[in-house]
Structures are given as C-alpha cells and as structure tokens.
Amino acid sequence: MSSDKIEAGTITLVSGQGDEIEAYHARPVDAESYGSVVVIHHMPGYDSSTKEIARRFAAHGYGAVVPNLFHRYAPGASAGDGAAAARAAGGVPDAQCIEDVSGAVAFLKAQPSANGKVGVIGYCSGGRQTYLSACNLDVDAAVVCYGGGVVATPDQLTPERPVAVIDMTKDLRCPMLGLFGVNDANPSPEHTARMEEELKAHQKTYEFHTYDDAGHAFFWVERPSYNAEASRQGWHEIWEFYGEYLGG
Amino acid sequence: MCTYLTSTEKVAGTGLGAKGWFPIESAVVYFDHPQEAPVEHALCIDFRAGGDDPGQRVAVELDARSARTLAESILATLAHDEVVALGVD
Incomplete structure (x- = not known):
C-alpha cells in the first residue's frame, strides 16, 4: 500500500530579491520523487482556503508552496488584514511578485525528493500573476484559474503593474492550462478569446476550458461563487495537465 | 473583479x-471580492x-444596493443647514 502521508506548515522563504517572506509548504512525506507547484493566492489574501489547496496538491503527490505575497505589508497579520494593507499600499508590484515566485521555485527545486519540475497555479489575481510568472521565469507548466486583468487597457496600467501581461505572451516559457467560467466578467469570455488569439499567434502550447453556469472563483469552496461541477472538472484537468508536464 | x-x-x-x-487617517474604498x-x-x-x-x-x-443607500443617506444627512465643518478640509 502506498503512503498518503503529508507534511505541511509555515516556512520562511527567501525571495529572489534576497529578503524573507512567510510561506506555506506542503509535501508528500514518503514519495521518492515528485513534481512541485507554486500556488499563488487570490486577492483576498494568503488564507486558509489557499493553504488547503497546497495540502490537496501534497495529497496528490506534489510538493507545493504558497508564498505570502502580502507578507511585506503586514508581517504576521491575518489574511484579511494583510490583503487590506497590500491594497492600501497600491497592491503587489509585478516585479516583486516575480521575485517571490522565483524564490518559491528555487525552494521547491531544492527539496531532497523533488524531481526538478515546477509548475505554477494561481487564482483570481493569482491567475494573472501565474501568467506573469510563466512569461518571466523558467517553470514547466502554468495553470491560470480565472485570472482577471491579463488583458488590460493602457488606463489600467500603473507604476506597480506597468505592462499588460498579455503583451508578455511571446515570452511564455511553458504549456498553459486556463480554467474559466462563462459568466465571469473579469476575465470575460471576450478576454479569454483575446488570450487564446495571442497564444495562437505565438504558437504556444495551451488549452482553455470555460465552464457553463460558472462565474468567477468557482473553485473557492467557502464562497457563493463555488460551482461543484466546474470545480470537479477543473481539478480533473489540473491532474491531467500536471501529470503530463510535471511527472506527478 | 480581482482588481486593484x-x-x-x-x-x-x-x-x-x-x-x-482609535484615530482614523484614511478610508480605502473598492468594489471587489469581499473577505x-x-x-x-x-x-x-x-x-x-x-x-x-x-x-x-x-x-x-x-x-x-446597501452601499448606494448608505452613500445617499450620508449626503442627505450632511445637507442639513446645521451641519458645520469643524476644520477638516
């Protein structure tokens, strides 16, 4: 009988820019070799729902790390206070996000049983940051879950987020899986069609799934937006996709 | 929305x-996913x-809807003649 033992808890992660942030690490304890995933939390913060996702990856045989992208704004604070502090400060700059995800990738690759393959997955604003990370870091597979703001108009750009992520598509370094809800306004079906157009134009490997009757945040179990069928199908696609590209 | x-x-x-x-120095307002x-x-x-x-x-x-109602209520309350600013511009 194979072991299903996992270990999970808070760690200190060294960002790519050298400073330390809080993170949550989950891993299968007895696996001889496993692929890994950086889990990027949603706009409401580094919360218990996202940590639960990390444990789910571990239970399925993957190492996982959730970097707390809001740590610098409110060290040790609750998810809600951290999210509020980050928002009040103007939000996470893209350059800082890339460095934090870079640190998480390095951490996962350095684990004794890691097979060297690392994917990224993110939800909501984390979906956009997954797209961003996959265009700027050497990762092996990216899963964008209803990432809003990938398609951005010039007036939506800020000093913290100065470039529309969709304009980075030519630099995408790995296959991408996109999971969306047809009733979502951000990203809307028009936004995801624009993403597909760009991915096709640059001959990238990708697959998008848009679920009927689902809106934004359909994976979020505790919220009214949760959609059981979309979530079930979405998780199936994730396991297939990461199974192929991360060797999980 | 997931927007900043x-x-x-x-x-x-x-x-x-x-x-x-405690003293309040700022109000941060947004329409997005609630906690x-x-x-x-x-x-x-x-x-x-x-x-x-x-x-x-x-x-x-x-x-x-509640937010709009509250905003209108605040403005209506402040519209009364007896409301006087106390030095906060």
Whole structure:
C-alpha cells in the first residue's frame, strides 16, 4: 500500500530579491520523487482556503508552496488584514511578485525528493500573476484559474503593474492550462478569446476550458461563487495537465 | 473583479476596533471580492489608522444596493443647514 502521508506548515522563504517572506509548504512525506507547484493566492489574501489547496496538491503527490505575497505589508497579520494593507499600499508590484515566485521555485527545486519540475497555479489575481510568472521565469507548466486583468487597457496600467501581461505572451516559457467560467466578467469570455488569439499567434502550447453556469472563483469552496461541477472538472484537468508536464 | 482599482481618501475621525477607539487617517474604498460577505462582489471600505498595526482598521463590506443607500443617506444627512465643518478640509 502506498503512503498518503503529508507534511505541511509555515516556512520562511527567501525571495529572489534576497529578503524573507512567510510561506506555506506542503509535501508528500514518503514519495521518492515528485513534481512541485507554486500556488499563488487570490486577492483576498494568503488564507486558509489557499493553504488547503497546497495540502490537496501534497495529497496528490506534489510538493507545493504558497508564498505570502502580502507578507511585506503586514508581517504576521491575518489574511484579511494583510490583503487590506497590500491594497492600501497600491497592491503587489509585478516585479516583486516575480521575485517571490522565483524564490518559491528555487525552494521547491531544492527539496531532497523533488524531481526538478515546477509548475505554477494561481487564482483570481493569482491567475494573472501565474501568467506573469510563466512569461518571466523558467517553470514547466502554468495553470491560470480565472485570472482577471491579463488583458488590460493602457488606463489600467500603473507604476506597480506597468505592462499588460498579455503583451508578455511571446515570452511564455511553458504549456498553459486556463480554467474559466462563462459568466465571469473579469476575465470575460471576450478576454479569454483575446488570450487564446495571442497564444495562437505565438504558437504556444495551451488549452482553455470555460465552464457553463460558472462565474468567477468557482473553485473557492467557502464562497457563493463555488460551482461543484466546474470545480470537479477543473481539478480533473489540473491532474491531467500536471501529470503530463510535471511527472506527478 | 480581482482588481486593484481602489480609491483612498484622507479622512479625520475615530473608529471603534477590538481594542477600543482609535484615530482614523484614511478610508480605502473598492468594489471587489469581499473577505466575508456572502456576495461575489461588495463595496468594501477599510477605515485605517496611520500606524504600523495592520489590524488597526474598521472594515465593512456592503452589497451594492446597501452601499448606494448608505452613500445617499450620508449626503442627505450632511445637507442639513446645521451641519458645520469643524476644520477638516
């Protein structure tokens, strides 16, 4: 009988820019070799729902790390206070996000049983940051879950987020899986069609799934937006996709 | 929405938190995913203190209709002649 033992808890992660942030690490304890995933939390913060996702990856045989992208704004604070502090400060700059995800990738690759393959997955604003990370870091597979703001108009750009992520598509370094809800306004079906157009134009490997009757945040179990069928199908696609590209 | 689109206003006042009253220096207003309210999007306001404690805030999450009603109520209340500004511009 194979072991299903996992270990999970808070760690200190060294960002790519050298400073330390809080993170949550989950891993299968007895696996001889496993692929890994950086889990990027949603706009409401580094919360218990996202940590639960990390444990789910571990239970399925993957190492996982959730970097707390809001740590610098409110060290040790609750998810809600951290999210509020980050928002009040103007939000996470893209350059800082890339460095934090870079640190998480390095951490996962350095684990004794890691097979060297690392994917990224993110939800909501984390979906956009997954797209961003996959265009700027050497990762092996990216899963964008209803990432809003990938398609951005010039007036939506800020000093913290100065470039529309969709304009980075030519630099995408790995296959991408996109999971969306047809009733979502951000990203809307028009936004995801624009993403597909760009991915096709640059001959990238990708697959998008848009679920009927689902809106934004359909994976979020505790919220009214949760959609059981979309979530079930979405998780199936994730396991297939990461199974192929991360060797999980 | 999952957007950082946010309006931040300097305000003067006090808020009641878990540890008692504290001065409020800013109000951060946005329409986005709430932390707690059982709606997909909410009009959220964080009344924030100016110090280093991220927990020194009063947060509200209102559904859009409630937020509009509240905004109109505030403006209607302030429209009375007897309301006089007390030095906060």
